[in-house]
Amino acid sequence: MATIVKADNLEKVYRIGKVDVPALRGVSLAVQEGEFVAVMGPSGCGKSTMLHLLGGLLTPTKGRILVDGENLTAVSDAKRTDIRRRKIGFVFQRFNLFPTLTAEGNLRLAERIHGNGADDPDRRHEILRMLHLEDKMHHKPLELSGGEQQRVALARAVVNRPAIVLADEPTGNLDSENSELVLKMFRELNDRFNQTIIMITHNPEAAAACQRIIQMRDGHIV
Amino acid sequence: MDSLVVSNIRQRPLRSAISILGVALGVALVMLFTGLARGMSDDLQKRSSNVSAEIIFTRPGSTQIIASSANVSTKYVPLLQAIDGVESVTPVIRYVYPSGSFGFDQVEGVEWDSFSKMNNIRLIQGHAPSPDEVVIDETKASRNHPVGSTLKVFGDRVYRVAGIYAPESGARVKMTLASLQDELQAPNKCTLIYVKVKNPSEQLLVAKRINEALPGNKIQPTRELFATIESSIPGLTIFLRMLVGLAAIVSALVIMLAMHTTITERTREIGILKAMGASRLYIIGEIEREALLISFLGLLVGFALAGIAGFGIHKATGLIFEFGARWGLTAAAIGLLGGALGAFYPAARAANLDPVNALAYE
Numbered sequence: 001m002a003t004i005v006k007a008d009n010l011e012k013v014y015r016i017g018k019v020d021v022p023a024l025r026g027v028s029l030a031v032q033e034g035e036f037v038a039v040m041g042p043s044g045c046g047k048s049t050m051l052h053l054l055g056g057l058l059t060p061t062k063g064r065i066l067v068d069g070e071n072l073t074a075v076s077d078a079k080r081t082d083i084r085r086r087k088i089g090f091v092f093q094r095f096n097l098f099p100t101l102t103a104e105g106n107l108r109l110a111e112r113i114h115g116n117g118a119d120d121p122d123r124r125h126e127i128l129r130m131l132h133l134e135d136k137m138h139h140k141p142l143e144l145s146g147g148e149q150q151r152v153a154l155a156r157a158v159v160n161r162p163a164i165v166l167a168d169e170p171t172g173n174l175d176s177e178n179s180e181l182v183l184k185m186f187r188e189l190n191d192r193f194n195q196t197i198i199m200i201t202h203n204p205e206a207a208a209a210c211q212r213i214i215q216m217r218d219g220h221i222v
Numbered sequence: 223m224d225s226l227v228v229s230n231i232r233q234r235p236l237r238s239a240i241s242i243l244g245v246a247l248g249v250a251l252v253m254l255f256t257g258l259a260r261g262m263s264d265d266l267q268k269r270s271s272n273v274s275a276e277i278i279f280t281r282p283g284s285t286q287i288i289a290s291s292a293n294v295s296t297k298y299v300p301l302l303q304a305i306d307g308v309e310s311v312t313p314v315i316r317y318v319y320p321s322g323s324f325g326f327d328q329v330e331g332v333e334w335d336s337f338s339k340m341n342n343i344r345l346i347q348g349h350a351p352s353p354d355e356v357v358i359d360e361t362k363a364s365r366n367h368p369v370g371s372t373l374k375v376f377g378d379r380v381y382r383v384a385g386i387y388a389p390e391s392g393a394r395v396k397m398t399l400a401s402l403q404d405e406l407q408a409p410n411k412c413t414l415i416y417v418k419v420k421n422p423s424e425q426l427l428v429a430k431r432i433n434e435a436l437p438g439n440k441i442q443p444t445r446e447l448f449a450t451i452e453s454s455i456p457g458l459t460i461f462l463r464m465l466v467g468l469a470a471i472v473s474a475l476v477i478m479l480a481m482h483t484t485i486t487e488r489t490r491e492i493g494i495l496k497a498m499g500a501s502r503l504y505i506i507g508e509i510e511r512e513a514l515l516i517s518f519l520g521l522l523v524g525f526a527l528a529g530i531a532g533f534g535i536h537k538a539t540g541l542i543f544e545f546g547a548r549w550g551l552t553a554a555a556i557g558l559l560g561g562a563l564g565a566f567y568p569a570a571r572a573a574n575l576d577p578v579n580a581l582a583y584e
């Protein structure tokens with residue numbers, strides 16, 4: 001299996017005024033294509049920072065990141081955005097759907113941003129069917145339960161079939177029943193489309209469903 | 223519709239409506255002012271062109287359009303009549319006086335017989351004016367002034383409407399030369415003398431003869447006068463240009479404010495767009511499209527407002543509006559350009575937001 005995400009010696013220091021806050025202190029990591037990885041660790045240990053770095057939303061203070069053969073740390077901001085557009089889907093704890101758009105509207109927006117004729121109703125409906133959202137297509141986020149919103153967010157993240165899905169505590173705002181459902185969806189996406197998934201979670205049961213668990217503490221992988 | 227642009231505009235109906243109205247006001251102002259300028263000058267031109275005299279005889283230094291001085295002696299009338307090639311001659315006093323809240327009004331004093339004969343003007347109702355009477359044109363008559371009614375001239379003097387004449391020519395209200403001379407305490411004076419020549423192709427020759435016979439006066443071809451009506455209102459073009467500039471600035475500011483608040487409010491959504499891989503250009507494009515849609519709606523509302531206001535003002539005051547396609551296009555360009563420019567700074571700021579901070583924004 002090929003390595004699809006590789007991080008070497010990542011360091012990230014946030015600067016607040018004159019104070020330096022080190023969030024990552026040398027993190028190295030390799031994730032294989034099609035792997036489903038859980039990231040665990042106490043709050044503030046740098047999990048989100050690492051995920052943002054891997055997705056190109058942030059740049060590291062030091063170190064190197066390779067995503068599907070492209071060096072995120074050596075390219076311009078515009079190029080990083082472009083790599084993210086083509087290869088990465090993000091899922092957040094807070095769902096982050098566009099409240100004025102319907103479920104389908106949120107998906108179509110993702111397709112429009114992706115471009116290249118990504119507007120494919122068949123594929124869109126396949127994803128919606130997989131996530132049991134067919135009858136929710138025309139609902140706006142506020143008309144949906146938390147679990148349904150997170151499934152829409154997941155659908156939006158994967159509708160363009162990105163190679164990598166990065167999820168930051170996707171079940172953090174869900175009750176156990178909905179958490180279960182969303183996790184099942186992640187596994188199914190991983191099985192069906194061989195998507196690589198890196199998921200931050202506090203839930204040991206969720207982590208247990210993954211192929212590998214990465215533990216972090218104080219800006220290190222332990 | 224699944225469009226973020228449309229749904230954003232619908233999300234905040236009041237703000238969108240205010241922005242649209244802001245653009246609309248700018249556009250409507252441009253249309254109304256330019257429409258009024260055109261309407262009035264066209265109207266003036268139309269009435270002037272019903273003068274068939276080829277030559278206008280005045281004293282040097284007088285300007286016919288807004289003249290209100292009676293400084294030409296009527297003793298010139300028989301002298302002009304005697305010049306070779308002159309067919310007919312008629313003296314006119316044109317008097318402009320302040321009226322109401324809307325600027326100015328005009329009245330002319332004419333010798334009805336020679337004036338109407340020279341210019342082919344006929345009475346379609348009533349009879350020629352005697353002292354204390356006026357004749358008016360059809361436009362004036364249609365504004366509630368039938369024959370036999372009374373009309374105030376110079377603010378408070380009451381005259382009886384003796385008749386209605388056509389076609390329209392010069393001032394809408396005409397009285398006898400003698401009564402206007404009395405009123406102005408200018409016996410044997412007039413403002414200008416119209417000279418009609420026997421053979422129009424000889425008008426230059428006749429003008430030369432007049433100049434030789436009666437040196438020191440101003441002899442102008444009527445044609446030349448028509449051509450200069452628009453340019454004789456000093457600074458009008460500059461005023462209109464300034465107005466258009468102001469409208470552009472207003473549109474730009476309104477849109478800028480609307481987009482600025484929209485973007486502050488949607489900081490997190492911009493973060494989401496970035497996380498989804500939207501480029502700077504895409505984000506700027508979305509915001510610009512929203513601004514352009516608002517501006518476009520503003521344009522439509524502005525044109526409608528101008529049309530309605532123009533009609534209402536015309537009904538109420540008789541001012542004439544003529545909306546030209548060229549100024550319409552200018553107003554449209556101004557509204558759209560103003561909107562696009564106004565949105566650009568907020569859009570560029572949004573595009574440069576840090577995605578992680580934007581996502582953490584409450």
Ligand SMILES: Nc1ncnc2c1ncn2[C@@H]1O[C@H](COP(=O)(O)OP(=O)(O)O)[C@@H](O)[C@H]1O
Pocket residue numbers: 014015016021022023041042043044045046047048049050
């Ligand atoms: N934008 C930021 N500015 C300053 N400090 C930050 C920022 N984001 C995170 N941090 C700090 O970096 C550390 C790691 O944060 P984070 O990556 O969010 O941890 P986790 O996701 O594991 O809770 C924490 O000390 C946090 O306070």
Ligand SMILES: [Mg+2]
Pocket residue numbers: 047048049168
């Ligand atoms: Mg976190």
